[in-house]
Ligand SMILES: Nc1nc2c(ncn2[C@@H]2O[C@H](COP(=O)(O)OP(=O)(O)OP(=O)(O)O)[C@@H](O)[C@H]2O)c(=O)[nH]1
Ligand SMILES: [Mg+2]
């Protein structure tokens with residue numbers, strides 16, 4: 001049998017076979033993997049081969065994970081060596097980010113976007129909780145669109161509680177498989193419920209003391225709508241460490257650098273100190289946002305990148 005992983009708890013999985021049947025499954029034996037040193041060898045979205053367990057009803061063993069089209073993978077922080085696959089075989093990865101309550105930093109956003117570019121996952125930035133910005137709404141919005149205008153992604157700036165934001169988002173993601181990720185408390189489950197109320201995912205208050213989420217969602221789970229949209233809600237992540245990107249490849253994952261890089265004098269230009277660097281020229285001209293360039297430098301320099 002073959003099926004798709006719809007829920008992962010780390011020790012067991014839910015798998016939907018193509019006839020719609022749901023199986024509770026565990027991994028068995030040595031599975032053929034793609035050479036990734038991951039803490040979770042199987043992720044939501046994976047296509048797997050299953051063998052029915054004859055001892056118990058509706059249980060099965062996962063005996064093979066088929067090659068993934070794409071995936072989102074991170075290190076929990078820059079020191080950890082284990083990789084975690086958030087989900088695979090995606091049409092888009094939605095980074096849900098709130099500027100306040102809790103704050104999402106530009107560095108976090110940019111590490112996530114680099115991860116998506118590197119693993120061929122189209123990305124969507126959903127800036128949530130804009131209703132809390134008050135009279136800063138317009139200035140923050142302008143700032144975000146200035147920074148990300150050429151970063152090769154779709155941007156939503158609004159609120160999961162606002163029907164206009166939701167309708168637009170819903171029509172653009174209909175029929176697709178999308179991953180929702182971001183810090184705890186940014187509103188991933190709220191967004192999913194706003195899109196499709198019947199999923200009724202648990203939503204948690206923000207802690208008053210730390211202005212952070214309380215890790216309300218504890219497992220990655222994929223929900224499927226009647227019209228075939230598949231939404232993967234995931235637990236909040238504290239950080240997103242970029243993995244497996246050699247230094248010389250990193251600039252390629254900053255889309256606004258790409259069209260200028262060809263004009264650098266040196267083909268192996270790192271765009272940091274070299275003479276006649278087109279990226280530095282464009283940065284000085286204001287055609288590459290400084291914020292994005294700083295994120296590039298910080299990923300380049302902070303041992304965030306291991307091959
Ligand atoms: N003001 C405002 N509050 C929101 C918005 N979206 C979500 N919230 C609130 O933010 C809190 C956290 O929402 P959740 O949906 O549980 O956040 P989450 O990202 O799923 O968090 P985890 O499951 O812990 O990762 C809840 O109190 C929501 O009501 C928004 O657009 N505006
Ligand atoms: Mg949640």
Ligand SMILES: [Zn+2]
Nearest residue numbers: 264269271277
């Ligand atoms: Zn250069």
